[in-house]
Amino acid sequence: MTSVVSEATEAAAPERRRLKVIPSAGDRVFLGLSRVGGLIVLAIMAGIGTFLLWRALRAFSIAKGSWFTTATWQPDAHRFGVAEVLTGTILIALIAVLVSVVLAIGTALFISEVAPRWLRAWLVSGIDLMAAVPSIVYGLWGKFWLQGHQVGVARWINTWFGWIPIFKVNGADPTNPLSSASVYTATTFVAGLVVAMMVLPIQCSIMREGFSRAPLGEREGAYALGSTRWGMVRSVVLPFGRGAMIGGTMLGLGRAMGETIAVLLIISPVPYVNFHILQTGAFSVSSLIALHYGEASPLGISALMAAGLTLFVLTLAVNFGASAIVARSRSGATSDG
């Protein structure tokens, strides 16, 4: 033993190893090629921003400050703005998120904490399938099924809570049982409910991931202190999943603001800002574009591009915020498996 040690000390100190890897020629070509894939993504995102901005400049220069305050859409009369559609978009998205967050937290907790193991895989598949169902199918369901069936609920809310401004319905007469129900259709409320179902899967899967990451030690600690399952969920799982819950909610909000076809099938435009969510007449930025792209004049197209850019910036801001929150709550995302 000692002889070995002395031998090592007597030998000349070995040159220090180089730990930095110098890529071979093949590797350099490979990395260069694969970088092209990244560049294409960058080019598309930058292209969307620049093309829309370039096309929208004319509309912006005419509308100027009134862009966010004008509710009418008459580009040829130089009177146009997103006050109405933006309000509609945000209202629809808020209703959607309010409904979907409750359901998403419930389903995510159910799948990660309550469901028996054999059921779990099926439920995860079901939620994934829900994300894959085309938006047109949701739209058809909303227009031809939900719209008719929600009238009673809308009328009830209006009758008892009509004194709250957003539940007020102009032109509805709750005392007359024979009054037309059409005033309760094509509303922000219906559109919000349909969009809620569409954004639920993404929220649910993000929250489920967050909940299942709550550490086992803390879970068992809570049980050992005599907690029930719900007590454990409240004291361990929910605090650990808070980031995922906030991030998932915001991601859902971003999706909800961009939904087009399902909303377009349900709503009907009115030329003023409509805060009454149960009253017929609702609009959103995306439906505005889908409705007017065909007949528009050059200035009209430019105004639509401006609307598209507004929506793009809005969703981008919400999503960057959301993914920052999710990324912060998710540790070890970049570690090797």
Place this chain on the structure above:
Amino acid sequence: MTITDDLGHRRDIGPSDTGTAATVVPDRSALGRPPRRRRLRGVRTENVVSIVGSMAASLCLTVLLFGRIAPFSGLIGFVVVAYGLFLCIYLTVLSQGQDGPAVRDAVATVLLWSAMVLVIAVLAGIIIFTCVRGSTAFFHSNFFTQDLHHAGPLSPLAVGGVEHAIIGTLWMISIALLITIPVGLVGAIYINQSRSRFARLVRTLVEAMTALPSIVAGLFIYAMWILTFHQEKSGFAAALALTIMMLPILIRASDVVLRLVPGTLKEASGALGAPNWRTVWHVILPTARSGLATAVILATARGIGETSPVLLTAGYTTYLNTNPTHGPMVSLPLAAFQLVNSPEPNVVARGFAAAMFLLLLVLALFLLARFLGGRAPGDMSGRERRRAQRRSNRDRTRFEALASDEAQQFLTRSQATKGEFQ
């Protein structure tokens, strides 16, 4: 002898005999009965009985309310009232026999169950509703073999179909996949392999792009391809718009799959002296193959369902058009969208049938993806395992041949040296 028990009281536990070391059993009777252990798993019979009883009670009460007492009506109202009553009754029943935490636990469990049941019911309702409304037009064979140019608004369902939309969807999704798969896979490999700051930026951009409103994707292609490059509305333009929608989905899903490839495999490959690109080509991609196929299929399922990008870029026609670069072309969701906006019931039925066909396609793709992607990376099917076994058998025979050659040489050499020594 006195000891300090776990509550901190000094207690005498009986005669002490310091001479012999006997085991002394502490007397626990003074402590009272220990609290009963909670059952955390499984279903408790009394809760199930309470649930069933509360359900029956609330159902009867609701029927009474709706039929006799209050002027309520409507399916959704009925369900909501019945559910509210059920919760109240269940809470009351439980609080008779159990303590606070147990009651809260049972109620929370019921709430979670009902959220899940509601969501699954909505999903099933959407699928069943579409299929029921679509089945009137769906089960006519002409629905798949004719286009719509003969069918006026009042024509019977035996005339006209959505062949043009099916062909259009096939063209668009094929072109979109042709662009998406190479670009998407290369992009996924890039953000997976590179640790540079740019790769991180690309990953963030892809995350943001998955949430890109579909109408904005259509608007971008409209602004670029049609307004700036002065091309006409066509299937190809629609395919470009679909590519923008599918690309981020494919990149994200593939990135997740590639990340699941065990690090030990990559390290083993590197330790054997393989350069990076060989590791990717021979180790990472084959290991993740089934997951990548799933990612492609899921992106396809999303792509064929998109309506708004196609609405802005493909135009609308009732004629069959097999040329994706010239003339308007329709896809299935677009046809469904345009048809259901008609006031004629027969046209609406065709729209529902188109939506039903689309839904069935997506379901089939989804099941295929589940079938392929049910396995973890590196988990091989029987055929793959047999192929790997054959390959390693070949390697073994090769190594054995090499080894026996070397052994032969060694033997001859050693015999030669022996000869020299003797």
